[in-house]
Each structure stands twice: as structure tokens, then as C-alpha cells.
Amino acid sequence: MVAQAEDVIPQRSPLMAFMARWLLTTNHKEIGTLYLWLSFTLFFIGGAMAMVIRLELFQPGIQFAEPLFYNQMVTMHGLIMVFGVVMPGFVGLANWQIPLMIGAPDMAMPRLNNFSFWILPFAFTLLLSSLFMEGGAPNFGWTFYAPLSTTYGPPSTDFFIIGVHMMGISSVLGAINVIVTIFNLRTPGMTLMKMPLFVWTWLITAFLLIMVMPVLAGVVTMMLTDRHFDTSFFSAAGGGDPLMFQHVFWFFGHPEVYILILPGFGIASQIIPTFARKRLFGYHSMVFASAAIAFLSFIVWGHHMFTAGMPVWVELSFMYATMLIAVPTGVKVFNWVATMWRGSMTFETPMLFALGFVILFTIGGFSGLMLALVPADFQYHDTFFVVAHFHYVLYPGAIFGTMAAVYYWIPKWTGNMYDERLGKIHFWTAVIAVNLTFFPMHFTGLAGMPRRIVDYSLQFADFNMVSSVGAALLGMTQVLFLYIVIKTIRGGAKASTRVWEGADGLEWTVPSPAPHHTFETPPAFPPIMDENESTSLNE
Amino acid sequence: MIETYNNQRKHIVLLISLAVGMFGFAYALVPLYQVFCEVTGLNGKTSGRARDVSTIYQNQVIASDREVTIQFLANVNNGMPWEFRPATHQLRVRLGELNTTDFYARNRAAQAVTGQAVPSVSPGFAAEYLHKVECFCFSQQQLEAGEDRHMPLRFYIGDDLPEEIHTLTLSYTLFKVPTVRASTLVSNRS
Numbered sequence: 079m080v081a082q083a084e085d086v087i088p089q090r091s092p093l094m095a096f097m098a099r100w101l102l103t104t105n106h107k108e109i110g111t112l113y114l115w116l117s118f119t120l121f122f123i124g125g126a127m128a129m130v131i132r133l134e135l136f137q138p139g140i141q142f143a144e145p146l147f148y149n150q151m152v153t154m155h156g157l158i159m160v161f162g163v164v165m166p167g168f169v170g171l172a173n174w175q176i177p178l179m180i181g182a183p184d185m186a187m188p189r190l191n192n193f194s195f196w197i198l199p200f201a202f203t204l205l206l207s208s209l210f211m212e213g214g215a216p217n218f219g220w221t222f223y224a225p226l227s228t229t230y231g232p233p234s235t236d237f238f239i240i241g242v243h244m245m246g247i248s249s250v251l252g253a254i255n256v257i258v259t260i261f262n263l264r265t266p267g268m269t270l271m272k273m274p275l276f277v278w279t280w281l282i283t284a285f286l287l288i289m290v291m292p293v294l295a296g297v298v299t300m301m302l303t304d305r306h307f308d309t310s311f312f313s314a315a316g317g318g319d320p321l322m323f324q325h326v327f328w329f330f331g332h333p334e335v336y337i338l339i340l341p342g343f344g345i346a347s348q349i350i351p352t353f354a355r356k357r358l359f360g361y362h363s364m365v366f367a368s369a370a371i372a373f374l375s376f377i378v379w380g381h382h383m384f385t386a387g388m389p390v391w392v393e394l395s396f397m398y399a400t401m402l403i404a405v406p407t408g409v410k411v412f413n414w415v416a417t418m419w420r421g422s423m424t425f426e427t428p429m430l431f432a433l434g435f436v437i438l439f440t441i442g443g444f445s446g447l448m449l450a451l452v453p454a455d456f457q458y459h460d461t462f463f464v465v466a467h468f469h470y471v472l473y474p475g476a477i478f479g480t481m482a483a484v485y486y487w488i489p490k491w492t493g494n495m496y497d498e499r500l501g502k503i504h505f506w507t508a509v510i511a512v513n514l515t516f517f518p519m520h521f522t523g524l525a526g527m528p529r530r531i532v533d534y535s536l537q538f539a540d541f542n543m544v545s546s547v548g549a550a551l552l553g554m555t556q557v558l559f560l561y562i563v564i565k566t567i568r569g570g571a572k573a574s575t576r577v578w579e580g581a582d583g584l585e586w587t588v589p590s591p592a593p594h595h596t597f598e599t600p601p602a603f604p605p606i607m608d609e610n611e612s613t614s615l616n617e
Numbered sequence: 618m619i620e621t622y623n624n625q626r627k628h629i630v631l632l633i634s635l636a637v638g639m640f641g642f643a644y645a646l647v648p649l650y651q652v653f654c655e656v657t658g659l660n661g662k663t664s665g666r667a668r669d670v671s672t673i674y675q676n677q678v679i680a681s682d683r684e685v686t687i688q689f690l691a692n693v694n695n696g697m698p699w700e701f702r703p704a705t706h707q708l709r710v711r712l713g714e715l716n717t718t719d720f721y722a723r724n725r726a727a728q729a730v731t732g733q734a735v736p737s738v739s740p741g742f743a744a745e746y747l748h749k750v751e752c753f754c755f756s757q758q759q760l761e762a763g764e765d766r767h768m769p770l771r772f773y774i775g776d777d778l779p780e781e782i783h784t785l786t787l788s789y790t791l792f793k794v795p796t797v798r799a800s801t802l803v804s805n806r807s
Contacts, residue, residue: 186625254632262625292636296643308795311647314735315694315792322650326643389742 101196104188105594106173107491109195113170114484116198117163118560123206124158125553127151132515132549135542138534148532149217150209156220157238160338161245162202164476168341169194169252171483172280174491176256178585178592179274181265181601186258194252201244208234219530221331224312224323228304235305239298246291253284253291260284265584267603271365274583275358278365279344282372286333286340289376293330297323324386328379336375338472339439340368342479343410346432348583349486350414353429354421355580360413367406367413374403384452385459393452400450404443411440426578427501431482434474434509442470445520460530463523469516478508481559488566489573493591496566504562507555514548576608681712681776690788691720697793698726699760704767712776720753720789723765731759731794739786746775747785757794 090098103109130151134143143151173191177184185191208215213232216222227235260281264273273281300311310316312323343364351358358364380388380396388396414436423429445467449455458464481504489495518541523529527538534542573590587605588596687710689703700723710716724730734754738744749755753768760766774785 250636258628288636289639292640293643296640
């Protein structure tokens with residue numbers, strides 16, 4: 079039989095076979111891997127840009143980067159990290175895990191899945207190529223406010239626009255795939271309210287994506303027509319309004335920040351029960367809190383524009399709506415803590431990252447609450463305090479969440495346990511470096527250091543030096559992460575089927591590594607977990 | 618399986634329409650934003666339409682005794698080669714009374730230039746009480762090289778102006794309309 083099969087399939091060179099495998103794959107696991115590697119690659123590219131920024135800010139004055147180049151770095155760093163790292167990273171995890179967690183053989187639309195992924199490398203090539211163009215890359219900040227991006231944008235802005243369009247198409251198609259998969263391919267018996275929380279948060283995220291990515295596409299299309307086709311959406315000369323850009327952008331932008339964090343909530347809700355060896359506390363309230371956060375995200379965009387000129391009653395409405403978000407978020411944090419309460423906790427690397435996520439994300443949440451207050455925001459607006467805030471929610475939030483997920487599920491993906499000692503070193507250096515980098519920004523911001531400027535006053539020098547040292551450490555830490563991932567792929571202690579002693583869910587009933595095809599017939603639900611066979615690293 | 622497949626198709630169609638609908642919604646935000654600003658007077662936008670003078674004198678018996686100060690500002694936007702200033706910087710006007718003033722503009726460029734003045738009222742919520750009968754901002758203005766013009770503005774302030782407002786500022790920013798667009802652009806905003 080084997081000989082016959084070889085006769086039928088024409089022999090390909092190893093390179094062609096490799097290309098064909100990855101270019102044409104419709105397997106959710108392989109596409110998930112592709113997404114994760116793309117995200118990882120861009121993580122280093124975006125990280126290198128952050129290094130340039132921190133190198134320049136190491137001392138006051140202009141040493142390494144010309145102001146224009148610095149602005150390009152700030153812009154590209156933001157765009158790459160938001161659209162190229164966090165979003166594809168979460169989509170990769172969704173691809174790998176959602177079918178495994180709901181007992182589906184694959185995503186509902188495997189070929190569309192392949193298409194969604196392969197748009198992205200082209201989109202980011204387009205975006206990154208603008209760095210080498212005359213006039214430089216986009217330099218107006220990742221929020222691309224008009225008229226900076228319309229009237230005054232460099233010629234490469236058009237590449238940015240098309241790149242954003244492509245990312246948007248990819249995200250929307252990916253989100254449609256996720257929703258259709260979750261609605262149609264759950265194993266019999268798994269009702270919506272029995273789904274794992276990672277699946278729930280991704281379902282909500284996918285709805286957010288479908289509702290706001292087209293708005294982003296709309297706003298960049300208006301920019302494009304303003305730039306080249308004589309419309310005046312954002313130009314006062316033709317009857318448009320530049321301030322309207324901010325409204326439309328942030329109508330997309332605020333739900334977007336929850337797109338960047340909700341799957342992280344889901345990941346923490348999977349990991350903490352596993353290592354606390356207890357069921358998740360308050361499952362229903364977790365689901366409703368996620369949905370409430372998603373709903374509220376649509377009515378708070380104005381808090382990004384308090385200083386842009388607004389009547390007091392509008393500011394107050396946005397302020398109260400924003401502060402209301404603290405309630406469902408508080409419910410979540412409470413539930414995570416309550417899950418750990420009197421649990422038999424162990425502190426393997428995924429759990430450490432999940433705990434780092436809960437604690438540091440909460441700090442970011444508190445600074446968010448401070449920014450929500452209109453009178454306070456007038457002082458904080460556009461200072462490094464804002465930078466500290468969103469890096470606290472994004473780095474320990476979205477990035478730590480993704481890393482926790484990688485450590486948690488990589489034994490299932492590769493069949494090998496990662497190096498626990500290196501994982502712990504990774505966590506502790508990362509957590510120290512994150513705080514060293516971003517905590518001083520609170521102080522410089524409160525003292526009035528504006529963001530997005532290449533130079534700063536002398537009194538901010540010490541804190542900036544601390545930040546830069548922290549950033550260098552943080553950058554090196556991620557090289558260690560890359561090493562750990564590669565080492566795990568290449569070998570290590572064999573992982574058992576259940577992997578973690580306290581793990582629960584369908585993905586832990588398939589062998590490690592997960593075979594190419596899983597759940598060709600729907601599995602039984604609730605799953606029967608293997609009690610004897612589990613690798614516990616602390617034994 | 619067939620049932621699942623049909624369900625899937627239904628879901629896909631619904632979700633794609635949601636995405637397309639949201640793209641349309643982004644565009645719908647533009648007129649919504651304009652209407653919202655005009656209705657509430659946020660942003661200091663004045664109505665782009667001229668008031669019919671005859672109705673003023675029919676409906677409003679006589680101007681009230683209340684007087685307010687109205688200040689005029691004129692700015693030119695980047696790249697607009699015009700000199701642009703108000704004839705008077707400040708007027709003391711009675712509510713409901715029709716007033717006339719003018720703005721002076723001179724084209725300092727060596728070729729004809731078309732401009733569009735965009736108004737803004739401060740405080741913003743007073744915009745809805747400022748009624749213009751005639752304004753150079755209702756249409757684009759074209760000046761030949763070196764030509765100058767006194768551009769009239771006739772307006773009155775509604776006598777329902779809230780008590781706490783004593784001073785209004787009406788500011789015009791003059792934008793250059795690119796020549797290729799001048800003929801095709803229809804301006805319906807003041």
C-alpha cells in the first residue's frame with residue numbers, strides 16, 4: 079500500500095513539499111501554528127522597535143534616532159504589536175484550541191481559515207516595507223489622527239491603509255469562522271453554558287471583531303478618499319471635520335482594546351482552576367461579565383477624547399460608563415481569587431504567568447480608572463501615565479496571557495514538556511523587567527512628561543534610564559522564551575495525555591502531541607478524565 | 618449533517634451581513650455626527666442655511682432690550698494666501714435685531730484662489746441662537762490675483778439666548794479650495 083501511494087503522489091523536492099504543506103494546509107492545528115509563529119516573529123520586530131525607542135529615551139537629548147525616525151518607530155511599534163502580535167497570537171491559540179476544546183474535527187471553514195492566515199504575511203510585508211520608502215514609514219502614531227495622516231501623512235500612508243484593510247479582512251473572516259465553528263460544531267451535550275471559558279471569551283471577541291473591524295476599514299477608506307479622491311470627510315475646508323475622525327476611530331478603538339484582552343481573560347480562567355485544583359468560581363458570572371464588558375466597550379469611546387472638546391454632560395456620561403466597566407472586571411478578578419481560595423495550588427510556569435496576569439493587569443485596570451476621571455484625565459492626557467496604563471494592561475495582560483497559554487498547552491501541541499526551570503527564570507525576569515520598564519512611567523507621566531516626543535526635560539532622566547534598563551532586560555527575556563519554545567519542540571520529557579494533574583476539558587483527552595486529526599467522531603461530554611496518568615512537575 | 622450545513626450557511630450569511638452593515642455604519646456615522654452637532658450645537662457649528670428675513674419681522678414683534686457682545690475673529694488656514702480680517706472686531710447687539718457687518722478679504726497670490734470660510738461659535742451651545750441671514754460662508758468665494766472684497770454678514774441673535782451668555786465669539790477660518798476641486802465641489806456647509 080505504501081509503495082502504491084508513493085507511485086500515485088508525484089515526488090516533490092523537500093522544499094516544495096514543505097512549502098505545499100504550509101501554504102496549502104487547511105488543518106486548524108497547522109494554521110494555529112502558523113499564526114503563532116507569525117505573531118512571534120512580529121513580536122521580535124515590534125520589540126526591536128521598542129528597543130530603539132527606549133535606547134533613544136535612555137538619556138535626554140537626541141542621540142540615536144532622528145525625530146522623524148523616532149515617530150516612525152513609535153507608530154510602527156504600536157501597529158505591529160496591536161495588529162501583528164496580540165491579535166494573530168490570540169487567533170493562533172483559537173485555531174489550536176477551540177476545535178480541541180469543543181470536540182470539533184476542525185474549524186467550520188478550513189479553506190477560509192487558510193486564506194485568513196495567508197493574507198497577514200502580505201499585509202505586514204506591505205506595512206513594514208514602508209520603512210524603506212522615500213518619506214519614511216507612517217509617523218503619526220498608531221491612532222493615525224487626521225489631519226496628521228491625511229493632509230500631512232507621508233506617501234507611504236497608502237501602504238498602511240491597504241495593509242490595515244488586509245488585516246481587517248483577515249480578522250473578520252477569522253472571526254466569522256470562530257463563531258460558526260462554536261455555534262455548529264460543539265460535541266453533543268456541550269451547551270453554550272457548558273463551554274470552556276476560553277471558548278466563551280473568544281466567541282465574544284469574535285463578535286467584537288465583526289462589529290468594529292469594518293468600522294476601522296471604513297475610517298481608513300475615508301482617509302484614502304480624502305487623500306486621493308477629493309472627498310472631505312476629515313477636512314474642514316470641504317465641510318468635513320477632523321474631530322470626527324477621532325470619534326469614528328475610537329468607536330473602533332475601544333472595543334479593539336477588549337479584543338486584545340478578552341481571550342486573555344479566558345486563558346486565565348482555564349489555567350487558574352487547573353493549578354488551584356478547583357472548579358472555576360462563578361462560571362456564569364464570568365460569562366455575563368465578559369458579555370457586559372463587550373457591551374460597555376461600545377459606549378465609552380469618548381474617554382479617549384476628553385480634552386478634544388466636549389460639553390460637560392457628554393464627558394460625564396462617558397466617564398460614568400467607563401467607570402461602570404470596573405464592575406464586571408472586578409467580578410472577574412474576584413472570581414479568579416475566589417477560585418484560588420483554599421485550592422491546592424502549585425506554581426508551574428503557566429500558573430505563574432496567569433497570576434502575574436491577574437495582579438499586574440489589575441494595576442493597569444486601576445490606572446485606567448484614574449484616567450476615566452475627567453478632571454484627572456486633563457492632567458494625564460497624552461503623558462507617559464497613559465503609556466504606563468496601556469502597557470500594564472497589554473504586556474502583563476495580553477502578552478503574559480498568551481505566554482501562559484503557550485506554556486499551558488505546548489505539551490499538548492508538541493508532546494514534550496517545556497523546561498520548567500527555564501520557564502520559571504523566564505517568568506521571574508519578565509515580571510521584574512515589566513515592572514522596571516513600565517512602573518516608572520507612571521511617575522514621569524504624573525510629573526508631566528508628554529508621550530510620543532523624542533526628547534524630554536532633564537528632570538525625567540533618572541526614571542527614563544530605569545525604564546530603558548528594564549526594557550533591555552525585557553527584550554532579552556523574550557529571546558529566552560524563543561529558546562524555551564524551540565527546545566520544547568525539539569524534545570524534552572514526554573507529556574502525558576492529561577499533562578496537568580488538575581486539567582479538565584476535552585483537549586486533555588487526546589494524546590500528546592495532539593494527532594493531526596482529532597475528534598473525527600464527536601467525543602463524549604463531559605469528558606472522562608484520566609486520573610492516573612498525569613505529569614506533575616513538582617513531584 | 619445536512620442540517621448543520623444549512624445552519625452554517627445561515628450563520629455565515631448573517632455574520633457577513635453584520636460585517637458589511639458595520640462598514641456601512643462607519644459611513645452612516647458621518648451624517649449622524651453632522652446632524653448631532655447641528656441639533657445640539659456641539660462643536661459650535663452654525664446652521665448652514667440662510668434665515669428668511671421676512672419671517673423675522675413677522676414673528677418677532679420687536680427686539681428685546683437685552684444686549685450682548687459679539688466678537689469676530691478671522692483666521693486663514695495653512696497655505697491660504699489671503700489677507701482676511703473682520704471690519705469690526707466687536708459689536709454690541711440687541712437680541713432679535715438684524716445686524717450687518719463685513720469681513721475684508723484680499724488675495725495676495727498671483728493667481729485666482731477660491732476660499733471657503735468655516736465658522737465656529739464659542740461657547741459652542743450658543744451656535745443654535747446665532748441666525749445668519751446672509752453670509753459669505755454659505756458659498757465659496759473666488760478672488761482674482763490681487764483682488765479684494767468686503768464680504769457681508771447679516772445676522773441676528775435669537776431672543777431665546779440663555780441668560781448666562783453675555784458674549785459670543787464668531788470665528789471664521791478661511792480654507793483654500795484646491796483649484797481642481799473648486800468647480801466640482803458642492804458646498805452645503807456654512
